[in-house]
Amino acid sequence: MLLANLTLASVMVALTVLTHFWGLMLLIRVVSGGGTRLRAHESKNRAALIILLGVFGVFALHTVEIWLYALLYELLGETADFDQALYFSTTTFSALGLGDVVLSPRWRILSAIEAANGVILFAWSTAFLMTLTRQLKVLEHDWFDKEA
Secondary structure, X not given: OHHHHHHHHHHHHHHHHHHHHHHHHHHHHHHOOOOOOOOHHHOHXXXXXXXXXXXXXXXXXXHHHHHHHHHHHHHOOOOXXXXXXXXXXXXXXXXXXXXXXXXXXXXXXXXXXXXHHHHHHXXXXXXXXXXXXXXXXXXXXXXXXXXX
């Protein structure tokens, strides 16, 4: 059963990483204006909208990834219904892991790997949002004495 867990988990990690990669590529295209100049540096409101779009875009990517795991748990018959699978996947993917819904011992390794997968994808999203914020140069501040 360990081999089945690791194989299925590897497929899911690959699927979610590719989903995240292509989703971020699309999001970059959208927030960059699709080739047109957005001139975010000219308006803080425009920059705020771009950041908001980035945050909602990343949130949408994570939602898709969570739903993919929920669909898998439903297909494996590990939850009573899809609502429970979605709840379990959300708490697992976010590494919250409340424990009020658990998988059978047969697929527990899969859920542990989902948690690790979620942590990595959240970190990647954080890096993306930090880069986006840095590119917009909206929140910059001169923290150090210029003479030094």
